[in-house]
Amino acid sequence: MIEQNPGHSAWYIERFRTMAAEGQDLDGEARLVDAMVPRRARILDAGCGPGRVGGRLAALGHDVVGVDLDPELIAAAEADHPGVVWLTRDLAVLDLVAEGMPEPFDVVVSAGNVMTFLDPATRVDVLRRLAAHLAPDGRLVVGFGVGRGYEPDAFRADAASVGLGEELLLSTWDLRPFDPASSTFLVAVLVSP
Known part of the structure; x- marks a missing residue:
């Protein structure tokens, strides 16, 4: 996306800042993840963008690390949600243990169509x-x-x-079931190997 549309990041940042200023509900993903874990859970926001999901989860008391390939989005996350660890990294080669963060995560969340923005050749590597x-x-x-x-x-x-492994397939962040024939969105809850 960065290569195809260099102005996309700035547009995306302002879009969500405007929606937040208008009072729109932007916390659906964070509410679902928050309900899945106890307080102070370790959460990795993979493809965090400007920090909307990870920032809310941190505000709820979780230990959040956000990762995105786009430095402009990471800068916005740092500005809008200080006090959270935000890193510019490629998910296809992500190795936080090698970077001195050996503690695993209770949940990894990848919201906002991150998987569809990936180079198809890297999808399995990212997973x-x-x-x-x-x-x-x-x-x-x-x-x-x-x-x-x-x-x-x-x-x-x-x-x-x-x-x-698949634990749950939904069609929305508000827990509506996934129907392969009619759902236009997938929320997959997967379990570690």
Whole structure:
């Protein structure tokens, strides 16, 4: 996206800042993840963008690390949500243990169509790296729109290929069930290998 549309990041940042200023509900993803874990859980926000989800989870008392490839989005996350660890990193080669963060995560969340923005050649690598950061009983929560170049069946096969098990499939962040025939969005809760 950065290569195809250099102005996309600035537009995206302002879009969500405007929505927040208007009082729109931007916390659906964070509410779901928060309900899945105890207070002070370790949460990795993978593809965090400007920090909307991770910032809210940190405000709720969780230990959050946010990672995104785009330095402009990370700068916005740092400005809007200080006190959280925000890192510019490539999810396909992410290795936080090698960077001195050995403690695994209770949840890894990847919201906002992150998986559909990835280079298709890196999707399995990203899933493998995210799974590697999970605690033994950890969960990976991924949400993205159907019809954006990464169909749910392909995603589910890729997740299974790296040992991730399916715990729950939803069509919305507010817990509506996933219907392969009619759902336009997938929220997958996967369990660590």
